[in-house]
Amino acid sequence: MKPNKIHKKFIPLVFAFVIAGCATHGRSFNINAIDSLVPGETTIQEVIAKLGKPVNTGKLPNGETILGWNYIVASPFGAKSKFAQIQFYPNGTMKQVVSRLEQDR
Numbered sequence: 805m806k807p808n809k810i811h812k813k814f815i816p817l818v819f820a821f822v823i824a825g826c827a828t829h830g831r832s833f834n835i836n837a838i839d840s841l842v843p844g845e846t847t848i849q850e851v852i853a854k855l856g857k858p859v860n861t862g863k864l865p866n867g868e869t870i871l872g873w874n875y876i877v878a879s880p881f882g883a884k885s886k887f888a889q890i891q892f893y894p895n896g897t898m899k900q901v902v903s904r905l906e907q908d909r
Contacts, residue, residue, distance in 0.1 A: 830859050830874040835886045835906050846898040851890060860889075867894035870902060883909045 837854040848869065852858065860872035869892045876885040889902040 827876075827878045829876040831856055832875045833873045833886065833888070835888060835904065838888060838890075838901055838904055841890070841898055841901070843898050843900055848892050848896045848898075851892075851898065855888070864891075868892060868899065869894075869896075883907075885909075 833855045840854065841851060848871070851871065855873055858871040859874050860870075862870045862872075864870065870889055871892070872887075872889045874885070874887045876883065885905070885907050887903065887905045889904075891899040891902050893899050
């Protein structure tokens with residue numbers, strides 16, 4: 805076999821291994837949209853419109869709600885992750901950003 809034919813057969817094989825080695829968890833979201841949220845004003849519906857459907861939802865004993873978003877992409881070349889939790893008053897307005905993290909490894 806000529807060298808260029810070997811390369812043509814080798815490249816799709818490498819590409820298949822790279823794709824097979826990738827894993828994702830959660831839903832992608834725009835973590836920078838959090839900067840536009842206003843505590844005491846922004847509603848749950850507005851946050852969901854900006855960040856998308858949360859992956860986790862929790863209710864606190866005092867009636868407050870915490871919504872969580874996370875997205876992780878891992879490959880043989882590294883990992884990227886985004887994580888955010890936002891707390892809401894019982895009336896549905898935002899109380900605070902509990903946590904926010906974005907990492908490239």
